[in-house]
Amino acid sequence: MTATSGLGTTQLASPDLLRSVFRRHAAGVAVITARGETGPVGFTATSLTSVSAEPPMLSFGIGAGASSWPAISTTEHVGVHILGEHQQSLAATFARSGADRFGPPTAWREGPEGVPVLDDVLAWMVCRIVGRVPAGDHRIVLAEVLLGDPTGPGRPLVYHQGRFNGLRD
Numbered sequence: 030m031t032a033t034s035g036l037g038t039t040q041l042a043s044p045d046l047l048r049s050v051f052r053r054h055a056a057g058v059a060v061i062t063a064r065g066e067t068g069p070v071g072f073t074a075t076s077l078t079s080v081s082a083e084p085p086m087l088s089f090g091i092g093a094g095a096s097s098w099p100a101i102s103t104t105e106h107v108g109v110h111i112l113g114e115h116q117q118s119l120a121a122t123f124a125r126s127g128a129d130r131f132g133p134p135t136a137w138r139e140g141p142e143g144v145p146v147l148d149d150v151l152a153w154m155v156c157r158i159v160g161r162v163p164a165g166d167h168r169i170v171l172a173e174v175l176l177g178d179p180t181g182p183g184r185p186l187v188y189h190q191g192r193f194n195g196l197r198d
Contacts, residue, residue: 112185158170
């Protein structure tokens with residue numbers, strides 16, 4: 030394979046290159062929650078991935094310096110919530126550092142295994158963490174799905190070009 034002039038402006042690998050490329054990658058938006066020692070914790074994730082159907086398993090990434098990491102690093106269970114396009118402000122709240130993520134107007138309840146379950150989402154699952162894998166400045170969390178509800182109404186929220194968006198037909 031030879032290089033062609035159609036490759037555009039090639040850059041060496043860097044954090045900026047990775048961020049620039051992934052701004053062009055549309056991703057579904059999820060919120061991961063857990064019970065922490067001083068109350069519920071949670072964060073917005075666009076790295077949610079289905080890993081295995083048998084057993085049902087998923088993964089997500091979290092920064093090792095994130096405020097939710099201490100709870101996620103020790104908890105046995107997490108909540109995984111798929112957000113709808115009507116939940117842009119909720120996604121922004123859980124993405125903002127220092128925000129009161131579980132205060133009003135966030136609607137939630139304690140779910141199975143003590144996991145915070147958000148109201149009005151497209152779907153939610155409670156999962157048991159089965160592994161935490163170091164990956165640079167992040168950790169990849171592997172979790173087995175225990176139960177959930179896929180029946181929330183609406184359309185998914187998508188993250189693209191640094192913004193939360195709804196799908197267009």
